[in-house]
Amino acid sequence: MRSKAPVLLFWLVLSAAARAAEPLPVFDAHLHYNEEATARYPVARALEVFRKNGVKGILANSRPNDGTRALFEAKAKDIRVVPFIRPYIVRSDVQTWFRDPKIYALIESEMKRGYYRGIGEFHLHGADAGEAQVKRIVDLAAAKDFVIHAHSDDEAIERLFAHNPKVKIIWAHTGFGTPAEKLEQYFARYPALMGELSYRSGITGGEGKLTPEWRRLFEKYSDRFLLGSDTWITERWDAYAQIIAGYRAWLSQLPREAAERIAFRNAERLFAEQAR
Numbered sequence: 001m002r003s004k005a006p007v008l009l010f011w012l013v014l015s016a017a018a019r020a021a022e023p024l025p026v027f028d029a030h031l032h033y034n035e036e037a038t039a040r041y042p043v044a045r046a047l048e049v050f051r052k053n054g055v056k057g058i059l060a061n062s063r064p065n066d067g068t069r070a071l072f073e074a075k076a077k078d079i080r081v082v083p084f085i086r087p088y089i090v091r092s093d094v095q096t097w098f099r100d101p102k103i104y105a106l107i108e109s110e111m112k113r114g115y116y117r118g119i120g121e122f123h124l125h126g127a128d129a130g131e132a133q134v135k136r137i138v139d140l141a142a143a144k145d146f147v148i149h150a151h152s153d154d155e156a157i158e159r160l161f162a163h164n165p166k167v168k169i170i171w172a173h174t175g176f177g178t179p180a181e182k183l184e185q186y187f188a189r190y191p192a193l194m195g196e197l198s199y200r201s202g203i204t205g206g207e208g209k210l211t212p213e214w215r216r217l218f219e220k221y222s223d224r225f226l227l228g229s230d231t232w233i234t235e236r237w238d239a240y241a242q243i244i245a246g247y248r249a250w251l252s253q254l255p256r257e258a259a260e261r262i263a264f265r266n267a268e269r270l271f272a273e274q275a276r
Helices: 005-021 043-052 066-073 091-095 101-111 126-130 132-144 154-163 180-189 212-220 234-238 240-251 256-275
Strands: 026-032 055-061 080-085 118-124 147-152 168-171 193-196
Touching (some): 026 240, 026 256, 043 066, 055 256, 066 080, 101 132, 118 132, 126 132, 132 147, 132 154, 147 154, 154 168, 154 180, 180 212, 212 256, 234 240, 240 256
Parallel strands (some): 026 055, 055 080, 080 118, 118 147
């Protein structure tokens, strides 16, 4: 009787090759659907942008929160929408939200909807992170098992964890320019810290190649990074395909398992753990 092993091996190799040829699924962990974008990108068109680019999930946060609610309440079966409360009503709130009582009231009001999973993205730097209202929000997030999404410098990140070491933080842009060796220290010190990579400088060098320090960081901490489009202006929506393609270009230089973690598995794990 002829052995089935060669046939099985052939199909396993063929299946692996087909999987490798498919575009890597992406979870977009920094997606804004601000009021300026809604006219050019109504909900149906926004969802189609995700589908065309192989984006299977998004972390949605918007100014005001109406945009996030619209995406979540569309109930798209093929795109997971993880809604976050953004502590801004108008653009100028970026300068004052951390000490404005009406923003804390906004967060409490939105929480009553029952489906939000985090707070942010918010902008917070230096000593402003020491404000009493910031600690109150961090403690609230930790108590509710919410994730916070912080566009912050190094000092603010340290102050946020000092407020409550149990809080989970997505660091927008992974600090923009914080050196890779310092990031490694932060990931070792703060197990609940995730780094989101939109606008992050230094990842690639000439000809789009991963730099040695970032390759090392991604391979050591492949479970701590997330991708994001940061569609903070409508032009970023217009460039969405190029943004996602740019991620896939350097992810292809990593081992497949590490690339999958960064592309989508870390986000899936983070929000699956949060739901327990």
